[in-house]
Amino acid sequence: MSFARSGGTAAALALAAALALPGGPAAAQDMTFFTIGTGGTGATYYPLGGVIANAVSNPPGSRPCEEGGSCGVPGLIAVAQSSRGSVNNVNGITSGLFDSGFSQSDVAYWAHTGTGVFADQEPMEDLRAIAALYPEHIHLVAAADAGIESPADLAGMRVSLDEPGSGTYVDALLILEAYGLSEEDVEAEYLKPGPAGDAIRNDQLDAFFIVAGYPTGAVVELASAVDVSLVPISGAEAEGMVEAYGFFSIDEIPEGTYEGIGATTTLAVGAQWITSVAADDELVYGITQALWNDNTRRLLDVGHAKGATVTLETALDGVGIPLHPGAERFYREAGMIE
Numbered sequence: 001m002s003f004a005r006s007g008g009t010a011a012a013l014a015l016a017a018a019l020a021l022p023g024g025p026a027a028a029q030d031m032t033f034f035t036i037g038t039g040g041t042g043a044t045y046y047p048l049g050g051v052i053a054n055a056v057s058n059p060p061g062s063r064p065c066e067e068g069g070s071c072g073v074p075g076l077i078a079v080a081q082s083s084r085g086s087v088n089n090v091n092g093i094t095s096g097l098f099d100s101g102f103s104q105s106d107v108a109y110w111a112h113t114g115t116g117v118f119a120d121q122e123p124m125e126d127l128r129a130i131a132a133l134y135p136e137h138i139h140l141v142a143a144a145d146a147g148i149e150s151p152a153d154l155a156g157m158r159v160s161l162d163e164p165g166s167g168t169y170v171d172a173l174l175i176l177e178a179y180g181l182s183e184e185d186v187e188a189e190y191l192k193p194g195p196a197g198d199a200i201r202n203d204q205l206d207a208f209f210i211v212a213g214y215p216t217g218a219v220v221e222l223a224s225a226v227d228v229s230l231v232p233i234s235g236a237e238a239e240g241m242v243e244a245y246g247f248f249s250i251d252e253i254p255e256g257t258y259e260g261i262g263a264t265t266t267l268a269v270g271a272q273w274i275t276s277v278a279a280d281d282e283l284v285y286g287i288t289q290a291l292w293n294d295n296t297r298r299l300l301d302v303g304h305a306k307g308a309t310v311t312l313e314t315a316l317d318g319v320g321i322p323l324h325p326g327a328e329r330f331y332r333e334a335g336m337i338e
C-alpha cells in the first residue's frame with residue numbers, strides 16, 4: 001500500500017475505505033492517500049475541498065473515466081480534512097501533518113518567505129503551489145442593532161477574530177490596525193463562524209470576521225434566522241491596505257448573496273491549493289491534470305456555489321510562491337507558461 005505523508009486520522013479513514021472495497025486488504029495495495037487541509041465545516045474550504053478530493057480520487061475498482069466513472073488519479077484516495085484554516089494548513093504541510101492544503105495567498109506568501117506574520121519563523125521554503133482556486137472575501141458580520149457601520153466602530157465591542165491559526169485571524173488583526181485599533185481594543189473571542197453565529201443569535205457577540213468565498217454557509221444560515229449586517233471595509237483605510245499588501249483587492253459582495261443584506265464593499269484575497277516540494281512529481285502532475293479535467297468542471301459547477309469560479313483560466317492568478325514541479329509541467333504542457 002502506498003502512502004503519501006498524512007495524519008493519523010486520514011490514514012485511518014483511508015484504511016477503512018480500503019477494507020470496504022471489493023477484495024478487501026489485497027485491493028488496497030495499489031492505493032495512495034493524499035490529505036487536503038481545509039478549514040471549518042461552516043466556511044468554504046471544507047465543502048469545496050470535499051468536491052475537489054472526490055474529483056481527483058480514483059480508487060481501485062472505479063469505473064473508467066471514458067465510461068462515465070472517475071477521472072481522478074488511478075489508485076488515489078484524496079481526503080479533505082477540517083482544520084483551523086490557512087495558517088494551520090501551511091504549518092501542517094511543513095510538519096507533514098497534511099500532504100496539501102488550502103491557503104489564502106497572503107498567508108502562503110508570508111509563510112514561504114518568512115515575512116509578515118511569519119517574520120519570527122524560519123521561511124517555509126518547501127511550500128509549492130498547485131493552483132489558485134477563487135477569490136475569498138472578508139466578511140465582517142454584525143448584529144443589526146449593534147450600531148457597527150465601520151471596522152472603527154468595533155472598539156469596545158464583543159468581536160470574534162476566528163481561531164489563531166486561521167487566515168481570518170491574521171487578516172482581522174490587519175484590518176483592526178488599519179482602522180486604528182488593536183486586539184486589545186475589542187472584547188476578543190476566538191470562535192469559528194458557526195459558533196460565532198450562534199453567539200450573535202444569543203446576544204453574546206456583536207460581530208465576527210470570516211474570510212471565505214461567498215455565499216458561505218455559516219452566514220447564509222445566520223442571515224436567514226436573525227437580522228444581521230455586513231459591515232463595509234472600504235475608504236482610505238481599505239485602499240491603504242491594498243497599497244501596502246499587494247495580495248488584497250477591493251471588491252463587492254453582491255446584493256442578495258445573504259438574505260436582507262445589500263451590496264457590500266470589502267477586501268478580497270485569493271485562495272490557493274498548496275503542497276510541499278517533497279510531494280511526488282508524477283502524483284501532483286496527475287492531481288493537477290485531474291483538477292482541470294472536463295469531468296471535474298461538471299463536479300465543480302454543481303458541487304458548491306463557489307465551484308464555478310474555480311477555473312483553469314485563473315489557475316495561476318496571484319500565485320506568489322513557486323509552482324510544484326508536477327503542476328508546473330501540466331501548465332507548461334497546457335501552454336500557460338513557457
